[in-house]
Amino acid sequence: MDPSTIRKIMLSVYPLRCCPYCGARLVGTKNGRCEACGSEISEQLMRDLVRVYIERQIYGGRVDTGIVKETIHAVDLGEVSQRVYEIIGHIERKLFARYRDDIRVAREKKDAEKLREIYNEIRRLKDEIFKKLQELQYLQVTAVMSKRLEDLDKAYRALEKFRQELAQYIDPEVLGMYVIPEFPLIVAERLYEAMEYEKATRWYGLALTARLFPGSQPKRDLPSYVAAGYIPLGAIFLDAFDMDYDGIDEVIFVPSREIGGLTIPCSIINESGVVWSGYEKYDIVLPKYGRFGGFQMLLFAWESAKMLDAKILDSDGREVRVELDGDTLYALPLYLVKAYPMGHGEYEILAAGTRGRVFILRGAENRLVAKSFVVGNVVDLTVASMDRGNRIIVLTVDGRLVEIDPESYDVGAIVRDIPNAESATISTGDIDGDGYDEIFVSTVEGVIRVVSVNGEYRHAKIYHEESICSVINDVDGDGENELLIIGIDGESLSIHINKMREFIGMKTFECVRSYAVRFNRRIGRARITMDKPFYSRPIFLSVDADGDGSKEIFVGLDRFLVSLDFRYGGD
């Protein structure tokens, strides 16, 4: 049992306590105070109470709780109580939403008895949810520790029952906080072995969600460790957007198509791997949110993974017209689609198609206006903010790094002969603090850094081992970006945090800490091939997927997706 498991147990045990000073069921505490009477409750007292509670009343007898005593002191109690407070607020909101109309009717009729009945029901459901969550967790801990099939079966059925009966009152990410990640992972592995890929992906998604939640906030120091989750499917698209307005971006994952019969068009992997029902009629879908002229969202939909022709739909499901060189089209042959804000409040779509064509799609009132260029088959593309304005940066399969001016459409070469470009990734960000982005190309032979100096590009190799991707993040919360280089070696990934430091009057990189994450299988880098463009491709995404203020990294490998979550302090 590690600190993160103890933390999850504390989340479920915490609301079941009562305040020794006023007797209120402590459904929440804030800043170390009872939410009901405001009495100060010392951390040590609460730690002891929770420990005794776990040992005597919940886990005593069947599960070894000696480890609880050892690890409970490493858990940040203030953070746990804050989480509980947020969870209770979240559940209350969901319950209220469920009874909203009944409350409105009773209020209009001034029916106090009915209102009392509804509010009592809300209170009862809230208590029941917490009790069930606690029971559910107990079954999972027992199953993971005993590894007996009967215990696994019992926990599986209980979780499915909970999902059916009470999941409407609790979002997947909140449920994820109470799930012990090892449990859904065991279930997912068995489903995968049984070739139940859709179900397996859902359970892998739940394991990933359970690994991410509750999050871990940066404490102005480097992370203490990296928690990893995985799904044994490659990725063709990874994207994120806060679609349900809860303040946390949803991570959209479109799995690669090496496995025959896989029919997941796209799944939300930080929300237990849910697949939206409206998308099921397509083989592959990729939603893009933002302001695209008259459109608030665009949906790229492929009816068959065997064909590249993508329809573009608006939020009402209507096909969107595309104007290209005087022609009107209703589908474009695309395999890579990204959206970027281009500095004037509007988003633009950058896409790669067949025969080395790159498209820029701009939103108009009721259509998209496209411009296309032939630059070569594309591996990756992104946008960089340069001293001359925004530039579209494209990496081609034949190893050329190219820039496109989005206003004049001028195309220019930046670097040539990048080795093994079909498995490389590009990232952009400002790490030297000059206000402009640098470009990082991660390849089999290392990481190449490209900077623009007075309008001229210069490049140098800054890392000499194999690298999957480079990410520019403020990982320690000190207000300055760090460069994170993700390396790969056999069964493990390595994460190297590099800071930019002064050295004899120059700025240079220094690796300040490295972490390793080992998997129980061989992993390899993905490569894009034009004859099978929907197979695993080199791809990554850096996004705060759990709302903790620190960005997680999702890396697409060969038939394998990894999530890397930085953990801080006692978390």
Place this chain on the structure above:
Amino acid sequence: MCYKETKPRYEKKDFIAPPQDPDVVVYYREIGKKDVKCFKVAEYEDAFVVCPKGEIRPVEAPGFYEVVAAPAKVIWIRSARFIVTVGVPMGCLPGGFGIHADLALYLRSPETIIRNLISVGKEGKIMVSDIRDELRRILENAVRNLQIDPKTERKKVVELIHREMNNLIVRSWLGGFYCDVQSVGFSFECDLSKLVEELAG
């Protein structure tokens, strides 16, 4: 009607909504001629719009709306947060016991709340802690006024506190609410107080 339903927006700067902070229970915002006109009502929020002529219109359903006659004032109320437990710790009350009450606050007169709020400026909010503090003060006064004896039949205690709290609430700034006391408990009923004694021993 000074507002109408509109299509969803996904960019945060394209619509107005209350802060995500779970502590905010009432949020008020004036939408002027130069402001973004679209506002969002979540499924767990009640909202009211005060139109330019002063009439107050409740928003019937969650969704996205657009103000068509500015300036309008929008008030969001997160009624879900009005199912609360407040307590008075032992030590604050004579008799050596602490007390807590499970309450539900009903919006009796939204107009009262709204009129109080919109006089404060372009933007305003009430935090859940403000409401709790006031309810705690009212509960303490109610228990003191009634000289509650924990041995009294529980149903009677609930009834007495319910009546007294509603007498007191109308004289407080929570006057727009009706308070329904659903249950009452005492500190000595908490099992953990025994554990506290045990740990101390």
